Amino acid sequence: MNYSILEERKKSIIFKNDNAYLDCDKDSIAGSISQRACVYSGARVVLNPITDAYHIIHGPIGCAAYTWDIRGSLSSGSENYRNSFCTDLKEEEIIFGGETKLKNAIQEVVNRFNAKVIFVYSTCIAGIIGDDVKSVCKDAEKKFGIRAIPVNSSGFLGTKSKGYKAACEAILKLMNNKVEKTKEPSVNVIGDFNLAGETWIIKSYLETVGLKVKSTLTGDSNCELIKSAPNAWLNAVQCAGSMTHLAKRMNEIYGIPFVKISFVGIDDTKDSLFKIADFFGDSDILLKTKKLIEIEEIKIKDDIYHFRDKLKGKKAAIYVGGGFKAISLIKQFDELGMKTVLVGTQTGKKEEYEIIKSIAPDDAVILDDANPAELELFLTENSVDVLVGGVKERPLSYKLGIAFCDHNHERKHPLCGFVGAVNFAKEVYESIESPIWRIVKEI
Amino acid sequence: MWDYTPKEMIERKSLVINPAKTCQPIGAMYAALGIHKCLPHSHGSQGCCSYHRMHLTRHFRDPIMASTSSFTEGASVFGGASNLKSAIKNIFTVYDPDVIAIHTTCLSETIGDDIPTIISQCEIPEGKYVIHANTPSYVGSHITGFSNMVTSMVKYFSKKLGYDNGNVNIIPGFVNPSDMRELKRIMDLMGVKCIMFPDTSGNLDSPLTGKYEMFPKGGTQIPDLIDTGNSMATIALGKFASEAASIELERKCKVPAYTLKMPLGLKATDEFIMLLSKLTGNTIPYELEEERGQLVDIMVDCNHHYHGKTVAIFGDPDIVIALTEFVLSLGMIPKYVLTGTPGEAFESQIKEMLFEAEVDGKVKSYGDLFTLQQWIKNEKVDLIIGNSYGKYLSRAEDIPLVRIGFPILDRPVQTYLPIVGYKGAMRVIEMITNALLDRKDRDDLDQDFELVL
Numbered sequence: 001m002n003y004s005i006l007e008e009r010k011k012s013i014i015f016k017n018d019n020a021y022l023d024c025d026k027d028s029i030a031g032s033i034s035q036r037a038c039v040y041s042g043a044r045v046v047l048n049p050i051t052d053a054y055h056i057i058h059g060p061i062g063c064a065a066y067t068w069d070i071r072g073s074l075s076s077g078s079e080n081y082r083n084s085f086c087t088d089l090k091e092e093e094i095i096f097g098g099e100t101k102l103k104n105a106i107q108e109v110v111n112r113f114n115a116k117v118i119f120v121y122s123t124c125i126a127g128i129i130g131d132d133v134k135s136v137c138k139d140a141e142k143k144f145g146i147r148a149i150p151v152n153s154s155g156f157l158g159t160k161s162k163g164y165k166a167a168c169e170a171i172l173k174l175m176n177n178k179v180e181k182t183k184e185p186s187v188n189v190i191g192d193f194n195l196a197g198e199t200w201i202i203k204s205y206l207e208t209v210g211l212k213v214k215s216t217l218t219g220d221s222n223c224e225l226i227k228s229a230p231n232a233w234l235n236a237v238q239c240a241g242s243m244t245h246l247a248k249r250m251n252e253i254y255g256i257p258f259v260k261i262s263f264v265g266i267d268d269t270k271d272s273l274f275k276i277a278d279f280f281g282d283s284d285i286l287l288k289t290k291k292l293i294e295i296e297e298i299k300i301k302d303d304i305y306h307f308r309d310k311l312k313g314k315k316a317a318i319y320v321g322g323g324f325k326a327i328s329l330i331k332q333f334d335e336l337g338m339k340t341v342l343v344g345t346q347t348g349k350k351e352e353y354e355i356i357k358s359i360a361p362d363d364a365v366i367l368d369d370a371n372p373a374e375l376e377l378f379l380t381e382n383s384v385d386v387l388v389g390g391v392k393e394r395p396l397s398y399k400l401g402i403a404f405c406d407h408n409h410e411r412k413h414p415l416c417g418f419v420g421a422v423n424f425a426k427e428v429y430e431s432i433e434s435p436i437w438r439i440v441k442e443i
Numbered sequence: 444m445w446d447y448t449p450k451e452m453i454e455r456k457s458l459v460i461n462p463a464k465t466c467q468p469i470g471a472m473y474a475a476l477g478i479h480k481c482l483p484h485s486h487g488s489q490g491c492c493s494y495h496r497m498h499l500t501r502h503f504r505d506p507i508m509a510s511t512s513s514f515t516e517g518a519s520v521f522g523g524a525s526n527l528k529s530a531i532k533n534i535f536t537v538y539d540p541d542v543i544a545i546h547t548t549c550l551s552e553t554i555g556d557d558i559p560t561i562i563s564q565c566e567i568p569e570g571k572y573v574i575h576a577n578t579p580s581y582v583g584s585h586i587t588g589f590s591n592m593v594t595s596m597v598k599y600f601s602k603k604l605g606y607d608n609g610n611v612n613i614i615p616g617f618v619n620p621s622d623m624r625e626l627k628r629i630m631d632l633m634g635v636k637c638i639m640f641p642d643t644s645g646n647l648d649s650p651l652t653g654k655y656e657m658f659p660k661g662g663t664q665i666p667d668l669i670d671t672g673n674s675m676a677t678i679a680l681g682k683f684a685s686e687a688a689s690i691e692l693e694r695k696c697k698v699p700a701y702t703l704k705m706p707l708g709l710k711a712t713d714e715f716i717m718l719l720s721k722l723t724g725n726t727i728p729y730e731l732e733e734e735r736g737q738l739v740d741i742m743v744d745c746n747h748h749y750h751g752k753t754v755a756i757f758g759d760p761d762i763v764i765a766l767t768e769f770v771l772s773l774g775m776i777p778k779y780v781l782t783g784t785p786g787e788a789f790e791s792q793i794k795e796m797l798f799e800a801e802v803d804g805k806v807k808s809y810g811d812l813f814t815l816q817q818w819i820k821n822e823k824v825d826l827i828i829g830n831s832y833g834k835y836l837s838r839a840e841d842i843p844l845v846r847i848g849f850p851i852l853d854r855p856v857q858t859y860l861p862i863v864g865y866k867g868a869m870r871v872i873e874m875i876t877n878a879l880l881d882r883k884d885r886d887d888l889d890q891d892f893e894l895v896l
């Protein structure tokens with residue numbers, strides 16, 4: 001069924017060839033069924049992968065329940081973060097304030113679990129009843145000799161982007177003030193959340209080329225390593241949307257430069273590795289980087305050729321959270337000989353859409369903060385073969401009889417680096433080639 | 444993964460660890476999805492709506508549509524009226540539903556938005572409806588939210604028009620579409636005309652046609668919702684999710700209300716069918732007697748597999764109450780029975796059942812899975828029955844898990860297969876028995892390993 005498109009939404013949808021301006025980075029329109037989430041959700045997804053921290057949600061139970069271990073961020077150490085702690089505010093606290101309950105909750109965590117670092121998240125309700133989470137945390141630090149870090153993440157303050165910033169500020173509070181640069185060249189990988197073990201892949205590449213990975217943030221990280229992150233020489237930022245703010249702030253405070261990288265797709269992986277090597281300007285690192293790329297490319301060459309042969313000419317659609325991932329995905333589909341006919345993001349920035357416009361194939365439709373009706377319209381009009389998206393897009397895609405690849409929470413294999421490029425091609429191919437679509441077409 | 448949980452029980456007053464419930468709005472959203480051509484609307488920040496859609500998507504593996512008022516800081520300070528008004532306008536313009544079912548969130552509740560007044564200031568197209576339920580997340584649980592939205596359906600729609608439509612109203616509770624289908628099948632076999640509300644079958648288990656239907660064929664029709672006021676009786680299945688609406692309907696339209704346990708298991712299904720027969724005077728058809736006989740046959744055939752086995756049950760109160768009764772009838776020992784939803788009636792009902800069966804078990808409403816794990820650490824059980832979150836417990840304590848309830852995020856197809864009625868009871872027995880036997884096969888030493896069990 002074709003729904004009309006809201007007048008206010010029309011500026012957020014353009015065709016590449018139109019040369020029109022795309023309206024983005026704005027509040028969603030009430031009632032338009034946005035796929036976006038809230039500030040708290042942004043903060044939680046960034047901080048939750050810190051494996052040995054205790055994450056207390058100061059608010060009603062829902063905020064805690066829906067974010068409970070949904071990310072699939074793997075850990076090589078502590079599993080603390082896979083629990084859900086909440087003050088579960090009740091009517092009484094809404095009226096009289098929830099600070100006492102929060103104080104007690106922190107005490108209960110400290111007594112029970114020997115917690116060293118606690119993140120306390122403000123939700124909508126904590127914000128609106130005016131609980132002073134900051135001062136409760138300060139008192140708790142004094143009383144128990146622990147770190148209690150407030151996260152200013154009331155849902156109504158904006159979109160996820162604002163939550164990312166709140167999370168970055170909370171991480172900064174955990175870092176040491178004193179900076180002693182490591183002797184050997186070292187790097188922090190930031191903005192990777194170790195979904196399906198992706199942080200481990202990136203880490204292994206960097207170590208292979210002779211770099212010490214000081215900290216990973218926040219995938220498979222722990223509080224001790226985060227503390228020492230300022231000792232690194234360079235920050236490599238994988239998810240630009242969520243963690244560029246942290247990189248910028250670490251640059252201000254500690255003078256650590258950063259590069260934006262992306263390990264999504266072969267080209268971007270190569271570029272990123274060279275970008276990092278170039279920063280150090282060390283001939284040995286550069287040589288090892290070339291060698292690594294050579295070896296890894298040989299390993300995957302046959303597989304990629306195989307899938308490219310099968311996928312050439314197929315049409316792809318992208319609807320993801322941030323702009324940077326969308327850019328990498330367009331390139332990755334190019335690598336596979338596929339044509340991207342729809343590109344959309346929930347929270348893309350103006351600069352990112354400029355890049356998207358410059359690299360998207362002719363006629364591609366580009367949309368910001370799309371709703372399911374718009375997605376349906378353009379997916380159907382363009383007879384798309386596969387959609388790359390997240391949780392809510394999957395059943396929509398399937399109902400339309402379109403193959404699907406999850407590039408967000410639900411993925412169970414890594415999609416980054418060279419190995420990820422093969423996994424991605426394989427998943428796209430398997431989804432497109434599933435015999436099920438033949439049955440669907442016969443309906 | 445959950446290895447750190449200490450055995451020692453210390454009372455906790457302020458901290459919920461690993462909740463066994465979630466919040467009201469998702470229950471309201473689910474109930475609203477059981478009305479034909481209805482778009483649920485979340486009046487609050489975007490995150491709430493996004494999370495509820497995501498959670499329901501994962502459980503049902505079907506598209507879940509709902510809109511939001513997209514609160515910003517401004518709306519939170521000055522009230523959400525203008526957001527809601529433009530949302531209503533936009534929704535009717537773009538999606539053209541027959542009903543918008545608004546539920547509040549903790550945010551819009553706390554700032555005190557008066558939804559009926561805001562609705563009354565909106566222009567609602569002819570023949571269309573906007574209804575609402577107050578569902579602050581800081582009260583009750585998702586079951587309370589479900590109950591509140593169903594009660595609102597009665598408040599907004601039910602009308603007494605002075606004739607008897609010969610129907611029995613059924614409020615099925617927070618169950619899967621498959622269960623709603625099964626209840627309708629039973630009533631059909633009983634020759635009972637019924638109005639079921641809400642009814643998510645056909646909406647959240649819709650067939651794949653290659654086209655996307657935002658409003659599939661299922662759901663309770665509006666004329667039927669209005670007509671509930673002229674039915675001969677209302678049967679509320681489950682005290683927690685369904686009773687409030689039936690009482691409201693009795694108050695408003697004088698339709699006699701009956702509350703039963705959720706018909707899960709032999710006895711509860713018997714009671715449901717007997718009540719249907721009593722209300723309508725219809726006799727019980729052979730097909731149902733045959734199904735009942737098959738169930739009893741299975742219970743006899745399998746009894747030695749589960750007799751005397753201990754079990755921990757957690758989840759939504761109506762399901763847990765019925766399950767406890769059922770496993771007792773199977774000769775199992777429900778040692779730990781827990782729900783996250785607050786409510787004294789839960790504890791008293793379970794305690795009575797355990798007392799009658801002479802079972803020494805622990806019971807808790809408004810509990811969490813940390814408590815359940817501590818109980819299990821102090822004395823182990825053979826089996827856990829609960830939703831997907833039970834998998835952490837299952838792994839940490841090395842106890843098999845049977846997945847029943849909401850949400851089930853890690854196993855497919857369950858929303859297509861019922862657990863209610865005699866057929867549902869057979870399925871529950873199959874799940875319980877197979878979980879125990881799979882476990883036995885895995886654990887048996889070679890000399891004990893047998894083909895025939």
